[in-house]
Structure formats: C-alpha cells, structure tokens
Amino acid sequence: MSVGERWCVVGGGMLGMALALRLAQRGQRVTVWEGAAELGGLAAPWSLGEIVWDRHYHVTLASDSYLRGLLRELGVESELTWVTTRTGFYAGGRLLSLSSIFDYAAFPLLSPLEKMRLAATIIRASRIGDARPLERISAVDWLRRHSGQRTLERMWYPLLRAKLGANADRVSAAFIWAIIARMYAARRSGAKRELFGYVRGGYARILDRLATHLVECGVRAVVGRRVESVTRSEDGSLVVKASDGSAEAFDRVVVTAASPLAARLCPELTERERELHEGVEYQGIICASLVLDHPLSAYYITNIVDAWVPFTAVIEMTALVDRATFGGRSLVYLPKYVTEGDPALARSDEEIEREFLDALEHMYPGLQPGAVRGFRISRVRYVLPLSTLGYSDRLPPIRTSVPGLYVVNSAQIVNGTLNVNETIALAERAYPGLLADHPAGKQRPLNV
Template identity: 25%
Template sequence: MKIAIIGAGATGLTAGWKLSEKGHCVTVYEKNDRIGGLTSVVPVGDDLLEIYYHHIFTNDTVIIDVIKELGLEKDLKWYEPSNVIYINEKIYPFTSPLDLLMFKPLSLISRIRMGLMVIHAWFIKDYLAIENMTAREWIIRHGGEECYRLVWEPLLNSKFDFDSDKISATWIWNKFKLRGSSRGKNINKELLGYMDGSFIKIYNKIAERIKANKGEIRLNDGVTEISKNYDRFRVRSQSGTEEFDSVIFTASPERLSYVIKGMGRQYLDSLRKIKYKANICMILELSESLMPNYWMTVADRDIPFVLVIEHTNLVKNHKYGSHIVYLSRYLDITNELYGMDDESIKSLFISGLKKIFPDFKEEWIKKYHINRTRDAQPVVTTGYSRLIPDVETPMKGLYLTSMSQIYPEDRGQNYAILSGLEISRRFPAVEE
C-alpha cells in the first residue's frame, strides 16, 4: 500500500519505520525543517540538546526495547535525580517519601495525609471510577485542603491555566502511579534515563531505516488538505498533491478537523472537544551552575514558569560546554504571554529566576533559546474517556493516533512510540 503519514515525531516515524519494513510505500510529511517533533534538537557546544526537556523512566519498556532493537543501548544511561520544590519563597527537598515527611510548609497531619494519598493512588486499578471527579476534589478528599491549597492548586493552575478546576482525578492519579512504579523495589530511589547525544539518536536511526526501505521523509512540507475520492486519498501539501491508499494522522484531533474534507460536521465537532495547552520553554546556556538539583517544581503563582530543570545536574556525559537550564511554562493559547516576542519572555522569565535565586547574574547567560508549541499537553477533563476519538475514523483508510488517545497514560516518548507500533500492526505485511 501507498501510505501517507502526517507528522515526523516519535509516532509518525515509528509507524513509518515498521510499515516500510512490511514492504509498504511510506511517505512521511513534516511541516518543520527537522524530524523529532517535541524531541527536535538544537546544537549546543559540541553536542545536541532537545528543545524541550526529556528523560525516560525505568518502566518505559517500549522505548527501551526500541533502543535495543536499533542497537543504541550503549548510549542509554541511568541517573539518580535530585528534586526540590519552591514554595513560600523557600526551597525544600522533594525526591523521596522521607522528604515528604520532613516537608515543613505542611502541618504534620497534612504531610501524613499527602503520603497516604500517594500510596492510595498506587493501588487504584479502575481509573474510570475516579475520572468524573476533579483532581481538586480528589486531592482535598484524600490529602486535605491545606495540601491542595499550598502544593497542588498552584501546580494545576500553572499546568492547565483556566481549565485547572476541570482536570480529572485520573490525571493526577496517573502522575502518582508513574513515579511510584518507576522506583522499583527501592521506594527511596528513582532512576531516570537519558541518551548520550540526545534522544534524537533514536529518531535519526529510525529515519535511516525508513529511507533504507525506500520510504520518504518530506521536511518543510506541511499538509493543508486531506480528501478522499472513491478508494483513494488526495493529500495536498506545500509541495503539491499526491494520492495514497491510506493516511495516518499523528497530530492533535483538532488539527485533523481543519485539514480533512468530506467528513460530517458532528465528527469534526467531536475532534474539537479535545483541547491542548501550549508550552513555552526557555533554554539557558550558563557559565555557572544555578542549583545543585536536577528538577525544581515551582508552586508559586507569582513566578512565570512552573519548572526549573538543570539538565546538566542529571546528565553526566555531554559536550555542551555550559550548564543547561530549562524554564518551562504551560498556558492556554489565548494567554497573552504566548504571543509575546522572545525578548519579552526572556525578561519575564529572568525576573522570576532572580526571585528564586537572588545570587543569579545575567552575565552568566552565554546564550538562550525560546521554543513554543501549541499542542503540548492534552487537557484531561472529567469524563475524558468519552471524548477520545477512535483510531479508525469514519473515513475508511484514515487513521488518527495522537497523544490525546493514550489515556489514562500521559504524554511521553514511550507512549508516542507505542502508538506508532500499534498503528503499524493494523496493516498486514506485503506478501513476497
């Protein structure tokens, strides 16, 4: 079959790789000038760095297996992170259960309740039983009002903007479950994985496999229209129009609703019910280290970002020649911050950084990068399972597979790759 794949992120590339292995003729369309999607990279020093922060967990078995299959396992390294939280203008350790018990901003009873809440989440098997309850209601019920107000309310607000009160308990449950299962037998120790030379090594290797199998990857070739005439699809892109037997769309459902033609209004409306939050991520190349920790969660409404990640405090094998810090902010696309120019965002973020780290000096900044994406985080509202579109669309031969459909799991490379593997299994191998 002649198959068009829209999007050269982890899902699209994985699907293209496996389908081309089966003997199908694959064309991958990508609107940007590079592959990888959210794992795209920029050169930093003598190395490559993802434009958005990334790591994997020990229980991300799908991506680990793919790394092995591609012969890249020697490049995957495991590191023990040090995590902190900034709250009430102070920094507290926030890595282990012991840190939670010693977390002074909360009363002793609230600390105990929050710990029990996390443990309770690990034992929940039926996530549908809690998806109609908001995260706010669930946290207050199990962790208490103080726990919610001081820790989780500012975090939910900074992640989901004005939709924070609509977020399902399933989303926060999944976060607790993920971090618990990634610790294995030693509950006090967590390991995070990173690839020497960045995760783009995986996707470059996959792209090589696609091309070796006579597939094609078209960069700077965004798709503007998909239509069907009898049993053939017409894909219109910046480079022209081409016909295919089948189409796999890997961007958000809402994006599909704007390029597909000939689909009923009811279906298009259903695609637009799933919303995403955007993200602004600033990378700082610094001459000095900002903090001794890898990950800082910022639980403060007055700080314009929610995460401070000193990447080089986790990753040891690198050639950046600098200390690398990510500052990340989730927001609605309508938020005026999203439309600000780079210099204004830099100024705002640096002012927030100085509040947390009074000793920080702007002279430490050797270089900065600001990246934006519209579709960073699906908004997992109550009753979310009823909103998820099927992978098979009403138009036979057109498939939709996106991060919004991996529920109850949250976005991440592991599940993006899994989506690509699963969609490829729907197509039989070509007989010799």
C-alpha cells in the same frame, strides 16, 4: 491485509515515525510528510550556540519498556545513562529539597498529619486499577478530599501547575492517577529509587538512528512538507496536498497531528468526527532554554509554589547530564504551560526573556546577568490533550468515515501522561488494526 499499499503518514514526530516503521516492516510502501524542517516534532533537538540538545527537556524512565524496545532495535539502548536526581520546591522565597524520605520528614510546608494523609493518598491512587471512575471528579476535588485543603495548596497544586499551568483546575482525577501510576511503574521496574535516563547525545542521537533505520526499512521521509488537505479522489485514492503545491495520491493516509489540526486537514470528515476532534482541549507551552555559566541548584526539577513566578517549574538538565556535554556550562529549561488560546503565546521573545530572567534572578540571587550565555524560546500550541471530566466518552476514533483515512494521535492516549513511551505504545497498539482494516469493506470502529 493487502501487501505493498501506498501509505502516507502525516507528521514525522515519534508517533508518525514509529507507525511508519512498523507499517514498512510489514511490507507497506510508506512515505512520511513532515511540515517542519526536521523530523522529531516535540522531541526534536535544536542548538543554543555550540550546544545541540532537545528543544524540550526529556528523560526516560527505567519502566519505559516500549521506548527502550525501540532504542534496542536502533542499537542505542546501551547508550542510556541512568542517574538518581533530586527534586526541589520553591516556596515562600526559599528553595527546599524534597529528594529523600529524610527531606520528606523535615519538609516544613506540611504537618506530620498532613504528610501521613498525603502518603495515604498516593498509596490509595496506586491501588486503583481502573481510572475510568476517576474521570467523573476533578483532580483538585479528589486531592482536597483525600489530602486536605492545605496539602492541596502547598503540594498538589504546585505539582499540577508545574505540569498544567492554568489548566490545573480542568483535569480529572485520572490525570493524577496516571502520574502516580508512572511513578510506581518506575519503582516496580527494580530500581529502589527513581532513576532518570538519557541517551548520550540526547534525542538528536536517537532521531539520527531512527531516520537511518527508517531509510533501511524503505520509508521515504520528506521534511518541510506541510500538509494542507487530504481528500478522496474519484478513483478511490486519497490525495494529500501540501502548502508547497505538491500533491500525491495514496491508498491510505494516517494523520498523527493534534486533533484540531487533523480536523482542519481532513475536510471530508463528518460533522460528528469534526466535533470530536475540535472538542479535544490541548495544553500549550512556552518553554525557554538557557545556557548558564553555573548550575542554579542540584535539583533536576524545582516545583514552584509561589504564584508570582511567571514560569511553572525550573528544569536543570545538568543535574542529569554531564556538564562536559554542554562545554562545562549548565542547561536550564523554564517551562510555562498555557491554555491553547493563551495570548502569552503571541508575546515577543524579548518580553518573555526579560520577564523570565527577572524572576530567575530574584529566585536565585547568586545568578549574575552576565552568566546567561544563551536564551531561546519554543512555543507550541498543541502539546498535551487535557484529560478533562468524562474524557474517554469523547475519544476521536482511529478510523474515520473516509475509507483509508485514519487519525492516530496523542488524544487517544487515555489516562496516561504524555511521554514518548506512551506515544510508541500507541503506535504499537494501532498499527495491527490499520493493517487489518479493509477500507472498502464494512465500517467498524477501531479501538486502541
């Protein structure tokens, strides 16, 4: 390992920052270039009037050991608050609770036999150690086979839609396995019931501490600097150029942006490398944040069975976070997961707001139009790489054919759901290999 090399990490999301931190702590000279006006990426906060909270809803599970390790390092793990939340289902125009074993027994959408098959499916998935064979069958086919058609339609499909929208049919059974594995890990961590946690102040607090810690460890983070290209110069260094005209030479560059973006930034990749990155299909999101006078329900998440509803779930942050944090008001998210090319991403804020509020008023007749105090829409084209059939056979490798240039991104989270814990776990797995790599030496693939 050469000490004190100049590294540029492209992307100041949780992944880029975790990598930058570890590299700097091992003596490297690290700069982060982030295109947005602030650090944090998908986990960044924003404001709705007086309220500052995460742009996208986030919870932490007790089993999120990598994330909790980082929070400990930042001195904020003790600020985690743990809450048992409730889950709802909106079906046939009714709001149903599915929060306890009693709710499950009384759940009207499935017969007792279907409930037993459903429970057996979950247990079966939890006992599978290697998810790779599940990549050969679609989630929908696998769930139909083990739980039956009606349970697929009434339970599994709404759950898949809440996470994937129109991509629900595209993922392999490994996706369902990953969700069940995360749920089981949370239970195994000692809690009898699934607890959801958040740091007081939300991700704004975590990111504030992380930014300070980065500076203390010698990382230089530059925001508002969108990278346009990374190319090799004659002296062997890598030149990183940004859209504001700035350019700087580095010994090594780690791109953490989504694969299709990484392919565009790195023109010297081989055709095969480009093909692998462009071949990763992403899920996008339109996510509305609303401030309401009153909560809509007692559920943290309400999964939606009725197909006419234009969003894929209702998330009530106030079922988790004390309302006093939001000035006594209620913070609600309405996510609509979309394909990366969905024309809905180009619709105006006004159109989306009208459509979402009409549907919400229909679902919750008690909601008065005047009770909506804030409405803001986030759109992201590349959120979550889809775990499609045979996904791990087409993984883009970390090391590229350009010496010193690496791509570490969410596409390399195989058979895991996208969450900050997996993101940090990826950084922890990847950085020793980056340090050990000798760009000018023999090219060997780096595995994560």
